Amino acid sequence: MSLAIGVDLGGTNLRIAAYRDLAARADAAARGAGGDAPVPVVQHKEPVGEPRDPDALIARLAAWIERVAAEAGGAAGANVPVGIGIAAMLRDRRGTVANSPHLRWRDVAFGERLAARLGARHPLGVYNDVNAITYGEYGLGAAAGAQNVLAVYVGTGIGGGLVVDGRLAEGASNCAGEIGHVKVAWDDRAAPCACGGRGCVEAYVGGSYVQRRIRAELAGGAPSIARDIATRAGDADVHAGHVDEAAALGDAWALGLWQELAPLLGVSLANAIALVNPERLVLGGGLLGRTPVLRQAVVMALEVAAPGALLEPLTIVEAALGDDAGLVGSALLAARGVSTIAS
Ligand SMILES: [Zn+2]
Known part of the structure; x- marks a missing residue:
């Protein structure tokens, strides 16, 4: 069993979900098999709320990721990749937030700081939220089976x-x-x-x-x-x-x-x-x-x-996955190791 965690960090809510065998399911969907929207093993949602300073939010996120990973029951010692879709303009593949009006962040080394907290057990990818949503629909939603x-x-x-x-x-x-x-x-x-x-x-x-x-x-x-x-x-x-x-x-x-x-x-x-x-x-x-x-x-x-x-x-x-597209997409991107940040 392989787990992957998706996070949707928007201006209003913070959502986290752990999925099982997502990459294998997406491979099957690409071949035309399966097709049900993936159901998370564990999920959590809370308002982003205040404070929004990066340190506080990164600490909260890291704690929730650890907790969801533990509740999802990943095999001891096995890596659980984490993908985050964030409502932000990113500057690079290391999750540096150039600007996020939603979070009121500018020039925040979000990816590197979170990766440092999570450590090697949670390979981390940070993606623009709409890119994560798109990838969710591509992998397991309305565009499954398409290549472009x-x-x-x-x-x-x-x-x-x-x-x-x-x-x-x-x-x-x-x-x-x-x-x-x-x-x-x-x-x-x-x-x-x-x-x-x-x-x-x-x-x-x-x-x-x-x-x-x-x-x-x-x-x-x-x-x-x-x-x-x-x-x-x-x-x-x-x-x-x-x-x-x-x-x-x-x-x-x-x-x-x-x-x-x-x-x-x-x-x-x-x-x-x-x-x-x-x-x-x-x-x-x-x-x-x-x-x-x-x-x-x-x-x-x-x-x-x-x-x-x-x-x-x-x-x-x-679009077929509704509000879950970003969670599915970011988890699938991380499970496939797309733009993963080395911690
Ligand atoms: Zn414009």
Whole structure:
């Protein structure tokens, strides 16, 4: 029996799960066998909370990892690899956090410090959270069996990850797959983005931007049944899900908004597909999950924009592992020794 531990360190929650025989299961899934979502042997979840200074959080994490490993009952003396998917921009393959607005960290040698605490028994890999999620879907989720995968998550922002020829593409500075920051506008009216740039697709189609736009247009008097839909649902705020329902009912304002936004994401996806030539495109995230009309419009825009030779091998699928994708992916990456930090 071989154990591997996955950690999902986000801005809100800290989650840890131990899995059994994950790499063997992923090998089987790649051959088309199996396919059930992996169930952890032991798992734990708690709020990241305070304090967030690196020393305190690294000590807490190390303690939880030891505890979960012990409860999972790893064979005495056997190594239990640990993979961490972290909501951060990483600088290198040693888990150095360049910047994490979620954790309020800048320039933290997170990987090396945690590896030093964990010691040789827990070979450690630190991965960007969306890369870990992508790898989870690739190994044991919606993209199992594919060798070239583009995964794109539209939640409050837009994140992406790439698997190329069966390997996670992390990139020279760990930013491969950052599709949220491809440009869809470049004149002086281009929308400012959280990354500091302007005109990024995320600044138009990312959930928090879409929300702001909806609020502003409705406050400005846009005629729409989306307000009634929200009221009937007992929601004080009109959100993208209500707008999508309105669009499904033929609401002109809602349809107009979706018809404006969908091509921006659809063309960004088509451009990424032209570079990567994936056979599986995984779409996920909170926004697309509750906006089927928008999603369909995005896929249509993509199919218009992408050349036929690239569409022919492509299947578009919904993310299958939900909130566990990052845990599964980081554990599987560590189990396979991808970018493991020597302690
Ligand atoms: Zn940006």
